[in-house]
Amino acid sequence: MALYVINRLLAVMVVLLVISMLVFGVTQIMPGDVASTIAGQFASPEVVDAIREKLGLNDPFYVQYWRWISSVVTGDFGQSLIMERPVSALISEAFMASASLAIVSFISVTLFGILLGVWAAVRRDKLADNLVSTFTYVGISIPEFFWGIVLIMFFANYLQILPSGGVASISASPGVWLSHIILPVITLTLTLIAHVSRLTRSSMLEALDSQYVRNARAKGLPERTVIFRHALPNALMPTITVLALDVGWLIGGIVVVEVVFSYPGIGRLLMFAIERHDLPLIQASILVIALIYCLANLVADLLYAVVNPKIRYGNGE
Structure with a gap:
């Protein structure tokens, strides 16, 4: 297992290196010019050229990439060209806000997605199964931004019981923090809960029809034990894979x-950087997002061994 983890971590480093090259290359050919943005609409060409020279934007591509990546490996993402603050500080502030939103959303997706899938499978072809199936079709078909607009109109504008945006500190006021995060979490999780519950239902039905479940029932084991001790652990294998992939969808x-x-997280920060052609901020934001996705897939692979002890990595079994 230790060897497997080391190999996967090395693979993550290679993936991040390739992504860094792609991100740096794409940001160099993006439309717009950060020097013109900094200088302003009415700046002369001489002023724009002076800014480009000062920022090193006239250097060859490989020189700029080496200068950037050699700083990144030491934890220095450079300065934001627009806000003139360290990129690492901006990323850290935004990441903490996004982390609370992502963690609550992922826990909700995992909990409710699996519970709904198991509930539908156990009550196959009954009312509960039909309701869950209808929910999954609706949830998967409608994009997040539509749910967000509907929730804002109903809960924030019509009922006026929840804020339409912003964020609050959980340490200062947990209640206010919760009121700000409810609508974004619901918007994020509706589609993913539908996705996870649908897959869990299919896997659970296959497990319930298997020979080992029939043998467990033939031994007279209680139905709860059959479901949660025999069927569910095997049904969770594909669900874990999908949950890891859903991290990318969640991001x-x-x-x-x-x-x-208007939630001040890393996603909004990335959009701000793209709109203003802030290259160091764009590059750092995408690298952090890629790292999170790679680590999520590594955790999913390790969870296979927890759910199914028969799996052993690194020994060819």
């Missing part, structure tokens, strides 16, 4: 949701 959804709800 993409956070960008949309943070813009809709």
Whole structure:
């Protein structure tokens, strides 16, 4: 297992290196010019050229990449060209806000997605199963921004019981923090809960129809034991894979949701940087998002061994 973890961590480093090259290359060919943005609309070409020279934007591509990546590996992401603050500080502030939103959302997706899937599978072809199936079709079909707009109109504008945007500190006031995070979490999780519950239902039905479950029932074991001790652990294998992939979907959804709800997280920060062509901020934000996605997939692989002890990594079994 230790060897497997080391190999996967090395693979993550290689993936991040490739992503860094792609991100740096794409940001160099993006439309717009950060020097013109900094100088202003009415700046002369001489002023723009002076800013480009000062920022090193006239250097060859490989020189700029090496200068950037050699700083990144030491934890220095440089300065924001627009806000003139260290990028690491901006990323840290935004990441903490997004982390609370993402953690609450992921826990909700895991808990409610699995519970709904198991509930539908156990009550196959009954009312509960039909209700869950209808929910999954509706949830998967409608994008996050639509749910966000509907929730804002109903709960914030019509009922006026929840704020339409912003964020609050959980340490200062847990109640106010919760009121600000409810609508973004619901918006983020509706589609993913539908996705996870649908897959869990399919896997659970396959497990319930398997021979080992029939043998467990033939032994006279209680139905609760059959479901949660024999069927569910095996049914969770594909669900864990999908949950790891849904981390990427969750991150993409956070960008949309943070813009809709004016939530000051890493997704909104990335959109701010793209709109203003702030290259160091764009590059650092995407690298952090890629790192989170890679680590989520590593955790999913390790959870396989927890859910199914028969799996052993690194020994060919």
